[in-house]
Every structure is written in C-alpha cells, then in structure tokens.
Amino acid sequence: MEKQVVPLLEEAGINCDQIRNKKRRLIFDSTTQPYEFILAKGPDVTTFLERGAADIGIVGSDILTEHQSTQYELLDLDIGKCQFVLASTEAFDPDEPRRKIIGTKYPNITKRYFDKLGQDVEIIKIEGSVELAPLTGLADAIVDITETGTTIRENNLKIYDYLDKVSTRLVVNRMSLKQHPSEIYNFVDNLSAAIQMNNDREIAQ
Numbered sequence: 001m002e003k004q005v006v007p008l009l010e011e012a013g014i015n016c017d018q019i020r021n022k023k024r025r026l027i028f029d030s031t032t033q034p035y036e037f038i039l040a041k042g043p044d045v046t047t048f049l050e051r052g053a054a055d056i057g058i059v060g061s062d063i064l065t066e067h068q069s070t071q072y073e074l075l076d077l078d079i080g081k082c083q084f085v086l087a088s089t090e091a092f093d094p095d096e097p098r099r100k101i102i103g104t105k106y107p108n109i110t111k112r113y114f115d116k117l118g119q120d121v122e123i124i125k126i127e128g129s130v131e132l133a134p135l136t137g138l139a140d141a142i143v144d145i146t147e148t149g150t151t152i153r154e155n156n157l158k159i160y161d162y163l164d165k166v167s168t169r170l171v172v173n174r175m176s177l178k179q180h181p182s183e184i185y186n187f188v189d190n191l192s193a194a195i196q197m198n199n200d201r202e203i204a205q
C-alpha cells in the first residue's frame with residue numbers, strides 16, 4: 001500500500017522524501033511540514049487511531065470491516081482495490097449439507113457471511129498464505145481477498161462466491177478531528193484533489 005499511497009501524498013503536496021529514503025526506520029518527522037509519518041501494519045492502524053497514537057490512518061477497508069472500526073472514514077483513495085471471495089479446490093461443494101471448515105485471515109467477515117447464509121461453520125484463523133488451507137486439507141474452503149486472481153489461479157483454486165469489494169480508505173480519529181479540524185480537512189482536501197487527478201489520468205489512458 002505504501003508504494004501506491006506515497007505518490008498520492010506527493011501529488012497532494014506532501015513531502016515524502018523521508019519515507020522514500022526510509023531504510024528500516026518506521027517513524028519520520030517531516031522537516032518542512034507539520035506532519036509525522038508512522039509506518040504500521042494494516043491491522044495495527046486501527047489500534048493506533050483508537051488509542052490516539054495517530055490522528056489520521058490510511059488502511060484497507062478489509063481491515064476496517066473486520067475490526068468493526070468506529071473511526072471516522074473521510075476518503076476512499078480508489079487504490080488497493082480487491083475483493084473478498086469464497087474459494088476452494090474443484091472438489092468443494094458449497095451446497096453440501098455438513099458443517100464446513102473455513103480458513104481465513106478475516107474471521108469476523110467470514111462469520112457474518114455464513115451467518116447471512118444461515119450456515120454454521122467452523123472458522124480457522126490463518127495469518128497468511130490462506131490458499132494453503134484447502135490445498136492441504138486444513139479447511140474445506142477459504143474466505144480471502146483477491147486482487148489480480150493470480151494466487152488463486154496458480155494454486156488451482158476456484159472462486160465460488162464474491163463478497164464485499166475492498167479499497168484503501170482514509171480514517172480519522174474523532175477526537176483529533178475535533179481538536180485540529182482545519183489541519184485535517186486541509187490535508188483531506190489536498191489528498192482528495194490528488195485522488196481525482198489520479199483517477200482522471202487513469203480514465204485518459
């Protein structure tokens with residue numbers, strides 16, 4: 001996500017030289033602008049915001065939905081687009097009337113999906129390379145995000161259902177918004193203009 005977000009931030013007039021030369025550093029004070037940048041893993045972004053350790057977060061909607069984040073969502077950056085899918089091997093039968101085992105990085109989203117279908121499933125939380133679960137017999141199927149579809153295809157898996165779409169969002173700590181409204185809205189306006197320019201460029205190509 002960082003690779004896609006940094007050019008957008010630069011387009012919005014934010015100097016990202018420090019991030020571009022970050023090496024192994026994770027936190028940067030802008031020398032020219034009133035920003036401090038924190039590089040965190042997606043699932044931790046909501047924690048930083050909820051605990052007030054950051055004012056603004058940029059994170060995938062998959063994580064916001066999974067964590068049922070109560071932070072204030074102000075922008076869809078229109079990048080990092082992917083989709084949740086139910087996938088498994090060719091042998092999987094989604095209509096088979098038995099309690100299925102589902103592997104996923106997203107247990108809450110998975111539970112809500114199967115609850116809606118009226119199906120009680122066993123959910124196994126997997127931290128990465130979720131596609132391994134049906135291939136090894138660990139699970140009957142997976143709920144995971146797919147972007148290009150390559151991982152699913154190259155592992156001979158098949159998509160059985162499409163769930164929610166995902167994209168990168170800008171979220172704000174509600175307290176920070178009350179304390180620094182003009183700084184935050186100014187930042188959001190500049191980023192919003194950069195997103196628009198990015199989209200216009202894509203349409204023109």
Ligand code: PRP
Nearest residue numbers: 128129130144145146147148149150151
């Ligand atoms: C995500 C997802 C899939 C892959 C899909 O994994 O869990 O494995 O990307 O992308 P594709 O459709 O473009 O092939 P991620 O790269 O986040 O790594 P992980 O599996 O280690 O979590």
